[in-house]
Amino acid sequence: QVQLQESGPGLVKPSGTLSLTCAVSGGSITSSNWWSWVRQSPGKGLEWIGEIYPSGSTIYTPSLNSRVTISLDKSKNHFSLSLSSVTAADTAVYYCARGIQFARGYFDYWGQGTLVTVSS
Amino acid sequence: EVVLTQSPATLSLSPGERATLSCRASQSVSRFLAWYQQKPGQAPRLLIYDTSKRATGIPARFSGSGSGTDFSLTISSLEPEDFAVYFCQQRSDWPPYTFGQGTKLEIK
Numbered sequence: 001q002v003q004l005q006e007s008g009p010g011l012v013k014p015s016g017t018l019s020l021t022c023a024v025s026g027g028s029i030t031s032s033n034w035w036s037w038v039r040q041s042p043g044k045g046l047e048w049i050g051e052i053y054p055s056g057s058t059i060y061t062p063s064l065n066s067r068v069t070i071s072l073d074k075s076k077n078h079f080s081l082s083l084s085s086v087t088a089a090d091t092a093v094y095y096c097a098r099g100i101q102f103a104r105g106y107f108d109y110w111g112q113g114t115l116v117t118v119s120s
Numbered sequence: 121e122v123v124l125t126q127s128p129a130t131l132s133l134s135p136g137e138r139a140t141l142s143c144r145a146s147q148s149v150s151r152f153l154a155w156y157q158q159k160p161g162q163a164p165r166l167l168i169y170d171t172s173k174r175a176t177g178i179p180a181r182f183s184g185s186g187s188g189t190d191f192s193l194t195i196s197s198l199e200p201e202d203f204a205v206y207f208c209q210q211r212s213d214w215p216p217y218t219f220g221q222g223t224k225l226e227i228k
Contacts, residue, residue: 051190
């Protein structure tokens with residue numbers, strides 16, 4: 001059974017960088033899946049941030065493209081999210097998720113989510 | 121960006137009743153639409169993908185239908201554990217993949 005677990009600071013200062021890691025267990029991050037980050041806030045609902053393939057290819061949502069980086073570490077079987085120049089609008093629960101292998105863009109496994117608050 | 125609009129915002133029903141939730145897309149998404157269930161404090165759970173295909177382990181009382189811009193999720197006979205928030209999501213036109221704002225299914 002694949003499991004995903006987010007980790008990282010729960011509090012980030014405005015203009016700082018949000019950094020989260022998603023540890024994958026019960027499966028390999030080098031499998032033929034795209035790995036995504038999704039966030040959820042009361043004001044904006046569920047918002048897809050971006051995805052990465054084991055080859056290192058990435059695709060980001062246009063609205064965050066200038067501030068987001070997703071990377072992957074095969075040796076640690078995890079992938080990471082970096083979001084720069086954060087504001088209060090980036091306060092949300094952040095989820096990592098696995099895209100279905102044969103139906104990219106749907107998410108069959110999710111982490112439990114981690115709340116990140118942007119505040120001074 | 122494809123905007124998904126769900127209705128109603130809240131649906132009040134009793135266990136054993138039939139529930140029908142709707143999702144309308146701002147442009148055609150063909151059949152590339154999924155449904156998720158989310159309970160408080162939990163991550164979304166994939167129920168249906170490609171409009172009508174049930175994900176692994178999802179009970180047969182959950183079914184999906186539609187195409188183009190109009191879709192629905194039907195729960196044939198509500199169980200107590202079905203009361204939750206439901207989201208639709210499209211993967212037809214991306215980036216980005218987009219989600220609806222959710223329908224809360226509550227006990228009447």
